[in-house]
Amino acid sequence: MIEFRNVTKRFPDGTVAVDSFDLVIPSRKTTVFVGSSGCGKTTLLRMINRMVEPTSGTVEIDGEDVAAKQAVALRRSIGYVMQNSGLMPHFTVAENIATVPRLNGGTRRAAKARALELMDVVGLEASMADRYPSQLSGGQQQRVGVARGLAADPNILLMDEPFGAVDPIVRAELQRELIRLQQELDKTVVFVTHDIDEAFLLGDQVVILAAGAQRLQVGSPSEITERPADDFVAAFIGAERGKRALSVKQTPNGPVLVDAEGRTQGVLVEGGA
Numbered sequence: 001m002i003e004f005r006n007v008t009k010r011f012p013d014g015t016v017a018v019d020s021f022d023l024v025i026p027s028r029k030t031t032v033f034v035g036s037s038g039c040g041k042t043t044l045l046r047m048i049n050r051m052v053e054p055t056s057g058t059v060e061i062d063g064e065d066v067a068a069k070q071a072v073a074l075r076r077s078i079g080y081v082m083q084n085s086g087l088m089p090h091f092t093v094a095e096n097i098a099t100v101p102r103l104n105g106g107t108r109r110a111a112k113a114r115a116l117e118l119m120d121v122v123g124l125e126a127s128m129a130d131r132y133p134s135q136l137s138g139g140q141q142q143r144v145g146v147a148r149g150l151a152a153d154p155n156i157l158l159m160d161e162p163f164g165a166v167d168p169i170v171r172a173e174l175q176r177e178l179i180r181l182q183q184e185l186d187k188t189v190v191f192v193t194h195d196i197d198e199a200f201l202l203g204d205q206v207v208i209l210a211a212g213a214q215r216l217q218v219g220s221p222s223e224i225t226e227r228p229a230d231d232f233v234a235a236f237i238g239a240e241r242g243k244r245a246l247s248v249k250q251t252p253n254g255p256v257l258v259d260a261e262g263r264t265q266g267v268l269v270e271g272g273a
């Protein structure tokens with residue numbers, strides 16, 4: 001479990017990115033921070049692995065204040081995946097993935113073996129191991145970024161808009177892969193996005209934020225959809241515009257659910273969950 005207790009971050013220029021933030025992030029679930037640009041999502045994420053230090057308040061992992069831990073060791077023990085993958089251009093795919101195992105003292109051979117294993121986990125052909133990042137597509141680079149984040153087998157994986165820079169089709173594929181990975185690997189994932197659809201798709205717990213990391217609503221996607229906290233949240237999740245509104249249409253084969261544009265979204269099953 002990760003816990004933010006009354007956390008504030010004021011940058012030296014006076015910007016208050018996070019103002020008195022409290023949150024419990026349950027283990028082995030995916031928590032998604034969602035909100036518009038500049039609301040403090042990245043700052044929150046980076047306070048978990050001490051890439052950013054809070055001005056006041058504490059961040060705890062399993063009851064221990066991260067400030068009491070050695071920053072470098074902490075950072076290596078937590079996976080971090082960022083937008084544009086953050087790969088090192090002069091390292092091959094395998095070398096990029098194996099960076100942390102090597103830093104942790106593993107042999108070159110063991111690190112390469114681990115890299116190949118992880119490439120398989122994230123759906124990359126082993127033949128790509130010796131390529132450089134520039135020789136991969138954007139989606140493949142993101143997969144390498146995810147593999148690198150998993151390399152030290154961390155309990156916690158931080159993901160900062162990891163699929164923001166790829167096209168919608170590849171993005172949907174990466175989202176499906178992450179759901180599959182999460183079922184297999186059972187990590188505590190903290191994911192940042194500004195896309196509410198992505199947040200609802202991936203999140204067990206969704207945290208809707210406004211400027212200063214103000215919590216507008218925290219809940220499961222169903223809780224938020226069924227009971228938006230206020231008009232702002234309702235507008236943000238698209239409830240008001242009827243974007244998520246479904247209605248029943250009768251067809252010769254039985255009732256189906258259609259969206260606001262009349263596209264079929266599903267079949268209505270009597271007594272279904």
Ligand SMILES: Nc1ncnc2c1ncn2[C@@H]1O[C@H](COP(=O)(O)OP(=O)(O)OP(=O)(O)O)[C@@H](O)[C@H]1O
Nearest residue numbers: 011013015017036037038039040041042043044194
């Ligand atoms: N090093 C810094 N110095 C001063 N202000 C900063 C610094 N880093 C971030 N900020 C400011 O803090 C606020 C929150 O930034 P943050 O990057 O956490 O937002 P975000 O929600 O992740 O935004 P985005 O979705 O655009 O990445 C913004 O107003 C930003 O300009």
